[in-house]
Amino acid sequence: MKIIKYPHINDWQHLIKRPENEKVSLHETIKDVFLGVKNEGDTALKKYTLEFDKVALTNLHVSEQELTEAEALVSTELKQAILQAKSNIEKFHLSQIENKKIIEIQPGIQCWRESRAIEKVGLYIPGGSAPLFSTVLMLGVPAKIAGCKNIVLCTPPNNEGKIHPAILFAAKTVGITDIYKVGGVQAIAAMALGTETITSVYKIFGPGNQYVTAAKQYAQEFKVSIDLPAGPSEVLVMADSSAHPAYVASDLLSQAEHGPDSQVIFLTTDEEILNQTLDEIHTQLENLPRKEIAKKALNNSLGVLLYSLEECFHWSNIYAPEHLILAIDQAKKYIQNIENAGSVFLGNYSCESAGDYASGTNHTLPTHGYARNYSGVSLDSFFKKITFQELTKEGLHRIGNTIELMAEGEELQAHKNAVSIRLRSN
Amino acid sequence: MKIIKYPHINDWQHLIKRPENEKVSLHETIKDVFLGVKNEGDTALKKYTLEFDKVALTNLHVSEQELTEAEALVSTELKQAILQAKSNIEKFHLSQIENKKIIEIQPGIQCWRESRAIEKVGLYIPGGSAPLFSTVLMLGVPAKIAGCKNIVLCTPPNNEGKIHPAILFAAKTVGITDIYKVGGVQAIAAMALGTETITSVYKIFGPGNQYVTAAKQYAQEFKVSIDLPAGPSEVLVMADSSAHPAYVASDLLSQAEHGPDSQVIFLTTDEEILNQTLDEIHTQLENLPRKEIAKKALNNSLGVLLYSLEECFHWSNIYAPEHLILAIDQAKKYIQNIENAGSVFLGNYSCESAGDYASGTNHTLPTHGYARNYSGVSLDSFFKKITFQELTKEGLHRIGNTIELMAEGEELQAHKNAVSIRLRSN
Numbered sequence: 001m002k003i004i005k006y007p008h009i010n011d012w013q014h015l016i017k018r019p020e021n022e023k024v025s026l027h028e029t030i031k032d033v034f035l036g037v038k039n040e041g042d043t044a045l046k047k048y049t050l051e052f053d054k055v056a057l058t059n060l061h062v063s064e065q066e067l068t069e070a071e072a073l074v075s076t077e078l079k080q081a082i083l084q085a086k087s088n089i090e091k092f093h094l095s096q097i098e099n100k101k102i103i104e105i106q107p108g109i110q111c112w113r114e115s116r117a118i119e120k121v122g123l124y125i126p127g128g129s130a131p132l133f134s135t136v137l138m139l140g141v142p143a144k145i146a147g148c149k150n151i152v153l154c155t156p157p158n159n160e161g162k163i164h165p166a167i168l169f170a171a172k173t174v175g176i177t178d179i180y181k182v183g184g185v186q187a188i189a190a191m192a193l194g195t196e197t198i199t200s201v202y203k204i205f206g207p208g209n210q211y212v213t214a215a216k217q218y219a220q221e222f223k224v225s226i227d228l229p230a231g232p233s234e235v236l237v238m239a240d241s242s243a244h245p246a247y248v249a250s251d252l253l254s255q256a257e258h259g260p261d262s263q264v265i266f267l268t269t270d271e272e273i274l275n276q277t278l279d280e281i282h283t284q285l286e287n288l289p290r291k292e293i294a295k296k297a298l299n300n301s302l303g304v305l306l307y308s309l310e311e312c313f314h315w316s317n318i319y320a321p322e323h324l325i326l327a328i329d330q331a332k333k334y335i336q337n338i339e340n341a342g343s344v345f346l347g348n349y350s351c352e353s354a355g356d357y358a359s360g361t362n363h364t365l366p367t368h369g370y371a372r373n374y375s376g377v378s379l380d381s382f383f384k385k386i387t388f389q390e391l392t393k394e395g396l397h398r399i400g401n402t403i404e405l406m407a408e409g410e411e412l413q414a415h416k417n418a419v420s421i422r423l424r425s426n
Numbered sequence: 427m428k429i430i431k432y433p434h435i436n437d438w439q440h441l442i443k444r445p446e447n448e449k450v451s452l453h454e455t456i457k458d459v460f461l462g463v464k465n466e467g468d469t470a471l472k473k474y475t476l477e478f479d480k481v482a483l484t485n486l487h488v489s490e491q492e493l494t495e496a497e498a499l500v501s502t503e504l505k506q507a508i509l510q511a512k513s514n515i516e517k518f519h520l521s522q523i524e525n526k527k528i529i530e531i532q533p534g535i536q537c538w539r540e541s542r543a544i545e546k547v548g549l550y551i552p553g554g555s556a557p558l559f560s561t562v563l564m565l566g567v568p569a570k571i572a573g574c575k576n577i578v579l580c581t582p583p584n585n586e587g588k589i590h591p592a593i594l595f596a597a598k599t600v601g602i603t604d605i606y607k608v609g610g611v612q613a614i615a616a617m618a619l620g621t622e623t624i625t626s627v628y629k630i631f632g633p634g635n636q637y638v639t640a641a642k643q644y645a646q647e648f649k650v651s652i653d654l655p656a657g658p659s660e661v662l663v664m665a666d667s668s669a670h671p672a673y674v675a676s677d678l679l680s681q682a683e684h685g686p687d688s689q690v691i692f693l694t695t696d697e698e699i700l701n702q703t704l705d706e707i708h709t710q711l712e713n714l715p716r717k718e719i720a721k722k723a724l725n726n727s728l729g730v731l732l733y734s735l736e737e738c739f740h741w742s743n744i745y746a747p748e749h750l751i752l753a754i755d756q757a758k759k760y761i762q763n764i765e766n767a768g769s770v771f772l773g774n775y776s777c778e779s780a781g782d783y784a785s786g787t788n789h790t791l792p793t794h795g796y797a798r799n800y801s802g803v804s805l806d807s808f809f810k811k812i813t814f815q816e817l818t819k820e821g822l823h824r825i826g827n828t829i830e831l832m833a834e835g836e837e838l839q840a841h842k843n844a845v846s847i848r849l850r851s852n
Contacts, residue, residue: 077831078831078832078835080828081827081828081829081831081832081835082832084825084828085825085828085832088531088532088535088825091529091531092529092531092537095527095529096539101521103517103518103521103786105514105517105518105785105786106514109514109780109785109786111518111785111786111787113522113804114761116764116765116766118798118799119765119766119798130836130837130838131835131836132836133832133835133836134832134836166835202798202799203799220655223655223794223795223796223798223799224799225796225799225800229646229649244851246847246851247844247847247848250840250843250844250847250848251844253840253843253844254838254840254841254843254844256840257838257839257840257841258838284840284843284847287839287843288839288840288843289837289839290837290838290839290840294840331816332816335540335814338542338812339542339545340542340545340810341812342812342813343812343813343814343815344812344813344814344815345814345815345816346814346815346816347816347817347818348848349817349818349819349821349822349848350815350816350817350822351822351844351845351848352841352844353829353833353841353842353844353845354535354815354817354822354825354829354845355813355815356829356833356841357825357828357829357832357833357841358825358828358829358832359531359535359537359815359817359825360529360531360535360537360815361537361813361814361815362813366810368649369649370649370651371810371812372544372545372628372810373544373628373629373649373650373651373810374651374810375809375810375811375812376811376813378539378811378813380806380811383801384766384792384797384798384799384800384801385801385802385804385806386764386767386768386769386770386797386801387768387769387770387781387787387788387802387804388761388769388770388772388787389769389770389771389772389776389780389781389785389786389787390757390758390771390772390773390776391773391775391776391780391785392773392775393775395775396775396776396777396780399510399511399514399780399783399784399785401507402506402507402510402511402783402784403507403779403780403782403783403784405503405504405507406504406507406508406511406559406560406783406784407779407782407783409504409507409557409559409592410556410557410558410559410560411556411715411716412556412680412683412684412716413683413713413714413715413716414676414679414680414682414683414710414714414716414720415680415683415778415779415782415783416779417676417679417680417710417713417714418673418676418677418679418680418777418778418779419777419779419780421672421673421676421710422673422676422774422775422777425670425672
């Protein structure tokens with residue numbers, strides 16, 4: 001971890017700057033795969049699965065039987081844990097349902113909004129060694145609450161053609177049955193374009209490697225929208241004298257173990273806390289299976305001593321972290337200082353892992369500085385909000401002249417006529 | 427208008443399909459202008475303004491004096507109209523403020539969301555012959571309500587180097603003072619990258635021609651987000667026997683006058699209404715200044731006779747219109763049939779012009795089929811919603827085992843440790 005003590009504010013911009021990802025152009029590869037899927041549908045998916053995942057599949061769809069078998073392969077404990085997490089995520093996302101409010105703008109003029117689910121959504125769950133079944137909950141639960149009619153889940157098979165049972169159990173728990181053993185660019189292409197087996201969708205959610213990220217970007221050319229732009233995961237921990245160094249170290253490490261490009265930032269006003277935390281990182285690191293990954297991330301991480309919490313919040317707002325942990329006394333008092341962050345964790349018992357899995361908040365969050373202009377995934381992400389207006393004859397009379405004048409001012413005569421013709425009649 | 431009577435459902439997909447825009451590649455031009463602005467800032471802006479708008483500017487910023495002068499040039503009537511529209515738009519958007527709701531997920535675990543304004547936003551107002559001062563209200567009012575700290579407005583000058591006074595008056599009314607006389611690609615580049623005079627922003631809003639649209643897309647490569655993907659404006663009018671042909675015709679024409687590529691769709695269950703509406707279109711068209719434009723749009727438009735309102739809603743939901751007008755009896759009863767639309771107008775007195783200018787709803791809406799997966803601009807568009815969680819020691823104990831099991835299942839040991847270390851201590 002790079003340590004900086006009391007940097008001058010003129011140096012902050014340089015220090016806060018995130019490393020730029022090397023822009024490898026994957027465009028041609030992505031384009032080719034999309035074209036292949038467009039032309040050859042399921043055949044192309046099986047071809048790419050053989051090529052990239054090294055497994056020959058006859059059937060892309062996960063059967064009822066496979067779902068039942070998976071349930072038996074997950075321990076009772078883990079099943080209960082998944083159910084508890086699901087319940088908490090559901091409770092928080094249910095609270096985001098917006099009640100219809102009819103607003104009387106003026107007598108005879110009513111306006112309101114109504115939410116409608118995006119009819120068809122696609123959820124991408126990466127494969128690899130560590131099965132992200134928590135993401136199935138984070139994306140599946142709000143999709144179900146919203147009432148999306150088609151929820152497609154794609155996840156790559158292992159080299160035995162199987163999906164990790166915890167992923168299947170989590171999907172079953174949420175009530176998702178359209179599950180397909182396909183991953184990578186071809187999965188995104190299938191969800192964007194549709195194949196014989198996989199229905200095309202209007203919006204694609206889910207994390208992935210650089211190929212999947214590039215494929216999601218490309219899918220937008222087919223009028224598919226996506227959840228968020230992607231980037232390496234990040235945490236900023238802010239600590240004062242009330243922080244527990246062991247806890248802070250554990251939070252920094254849980255971020256560092258994600259990947260070598262994970263962003264780990266530690267800001268503190270207390271030099272003693274800084275030193276003790278560094279010791280704790282050193283100690284706790286040794287016992288981590290993903291030690292080497294965490295070490296790489298830490299090499300690119302920053303520990304900064306600042307003069308005050310005010311400075312810490314200023315730094316944090318410029319950085320706009322994906323996860324913001326406030327290991328500070330009376331953390332709640334400082335909430336109004338927060339301008340940019342994905343999700344915030346208050347106090348010594350609100351570790352990031354809680355939000356990652358089971359507190360109820362969504363772990364699909366804006367990273368890479370996108371916390372400045374994007375929200376994390378929520379129930380809203382699965383809805384369109386349609387506006388409605390109903391005017392009576394009297395209501396139109398109240399604003400009729402206004403509309404006529406404005407339409408005339410914008411030289412849109414037919415817009416004006418549409419009002420005049422109604423005002424004239426009895 | 428192309429008339430189709432009782433088309434077979436097998437032919438619908440083909441009939442509902444929107445014309446594909448010819449994809450002209452503007453990428454190189456956009457890239458060059460962005461590079462020019464990046465390297466030469468204000469100098470580049472003045473250079474492009476001379477080249478594209480044919481006017482030499484010394485000063486890009488609209489001065490206080492110019493704002494005051496503009497006010498005098500707008501008629502009292504139009505000023506009052508703008509003020510009334512502003513008041514209605516404000517009332518509706520104020521109603522979208524979300525109250526903070528702290529949810530007790532389990533005892534000792536609290537989660538909630540808070541809205542924070544996107545700090546810096548850019549509003550693009552196209553120039554040309556018809557000044558879209560209504561768009562200043564539609565974008566400026568929610569930006570102000572949200573509390574965006576920097577609101578930058580860019581609009582191209584005419585060949586005398588002036589901005590239309592109604593645009594300036596509307597901006598002043600909203601309280602926007604960072605107004606710049608620059609348009610086109612260079613304006614988008616200035617807002618994405620920043621220059622000596624114009625501050626860069628995090629999100630860009632506003633309509634524009636294909637150059638501006640392409641520039642907004644490109645701006646996303648610089649981590650700027652945008653309001654909506656663009657497309658030609660469109661209306662779908664649904665009418666039964668209770669509709670007034672003259673009113674329906676006026677609504678179809680107010681859409682047609684926007685541009686030759688405007689989409690105008692008319693669905694009805696009543697052949698008499700169909701014929702009378704066609705007659706009315708013919709009559710009303712003759713008196714329109716923008717007759718030639720409207721004619722072109724109508725040549726590409728569709729009038730369809732269907733058997734029932736159920737069929738009409740089915741068609742409409744597949745098409746996903748930007749504006750949906752229900753000229754049907756007891757329109758409110760049919761609202762639950764609507765799945766995809768940008769904004770809906772109920773009954774014979776809710777003409778689209780009302781929503782375009784002054785009912786209170788926002789006229790920046792998803793078009794080109796994007797009503798399937800995007801909402802129109804609202805107060806939400808100017809906010810980030812940040813999630814918060816606060817766990818007590820007891821709260822963490824309640825889900826601690828769940829988090830440990832899930833983290834372990836995902837092979838993220840440090841995530842597990844961050845909980846274990848807290849559960850272990852006293």
